[in-house]
Amino acid sequence: MYLGLLAALFLGLHNLAKKHAVQDNEVLPVLLGTLISGFLLFLPFFIGSKYSPEYFKEIGFHITTVPWKTHGYIFIKSIIMAASWILAYKALKHLPLTIVTPIRSAGPFFTFIGAMIIYQEQPKFLQWIGFFVIIFSVILYSRVGKKEGIIFTKNKWIFAIIGATFLGASSGLYDKFLIQNVSLNPQTLQFWFCWYTIIILMFILSIMWFPIAQKRKAFKFRWTIIAVGILLQTADYFYFKALQDPDALIMLLSAIKRSQLIIAVVVGGILFKEKNKRKKLVPLTGILIGVFLILYS
Incomplete structure (x- = not known):
């Protein structure tokens, strides 16, 4: 649970940096830049694991050699997440952070259903309540969104972020298979995942971005691109x-x-001066109550 909360802390900071990185910018090269910075973060561990494996095993950052079948499993994750990120980044460019983030918070509901069906995880009574409080709170956010001119049923970027959320939840379920069934350690999975996702994005960019001079000129490098990765x-x-x-x-x-x-929602709303911050605090509180119920149970 504490590791999960640490992940949440860095994800919250990541969302703030991501909003700054994609604002009035070309989305695909931003995404590629974040993946390259993430890949470079793990590259010293990969090199070190080749030349000094015992030391890197001792400090817990050894990147293991994996068979080709396992590379195939990691490549599938890269395809899923590349699609999810492209949809999410495109949506984030056109929607307020305080609308995008709560819709993404519906991810646990998809994971919840998948965990029950695939892994036979059994929720407790309070966990049931917590999940439905989260989903109800997301619906409340949609009502706030309408006041910003965002009609959820007619806005294509809303459908994009919902698709990204579903794919992200699918990847989350797949992560449990990769970590527990395939027995990949975190740094090995992250290193090869970044590598394969970079290859996928380079292929997409070679068709949709590199040949178009206007799009290349529109790209602005920002330090937050590195921070996001x-x-x-x-x-x-x-x-x-x-x-x-x-x-x-x-x-x-x-x-x-x-x-x-x-x-x-709170810090992002202040930094990016987004509207209806106080009204968004009501469903935000509902989501946090849902998370608390799950923790408490």
Whole structure:
């Protein structure tokens, strides 16, 4: 649970940096930049694991050699997350952070259903209540969104963020398989995941971005692009470390990570001067109550 809360802290900071990185900017190269910075974060561990494996095993950052079949499993995760991130980044560029983040908070509901069906995880009574409080609070956010001219049923970016949320939840369920069944350690999974996702994005950019001079000129490099990659990989490291515990329930970890909302909505609302901050605090409180009930249970 504490590792999950640490992941939530870094995810909240990551969301703030991401909003700054994509504002009035080209989305795909920003995403590529964040992945490259994340990859470079783990590259010294990869090199060190080749030349001084015993030392890196001792400090807990050894990147293991994995068979080709396992590379295939990691590549599938890269495809899922590349699609999720492209949809999410595009939506974030066109929607307020205080609308995007709560919709993303519905991710635990998808994870909740998947965890019950795939892993036979059994929620307690308070966990049931907590999840439905979270979903009800997200519906309340949609009503606030209408006051900002965002009609949820007619806005394509809303559908994009919902699709990104579903894919992200699917990846979360897949993470448990990779960590517990395939027995990948966090740094090995993160290093190869970044590598394969960079390859996928380079292919997409070679078609949709590199050949178009106007889009290349529109891209602005910002320091937050590097920060996004480092903060995300740090959050994922704590999350995967939590998943290594055989008793860890993916449905609980997924919900605990939603406590990132307190940073994204409150601090983000102030930094980016978004509207209806006080009204958004009501459903935000509901989401936090849902997370508390899950923790308390």
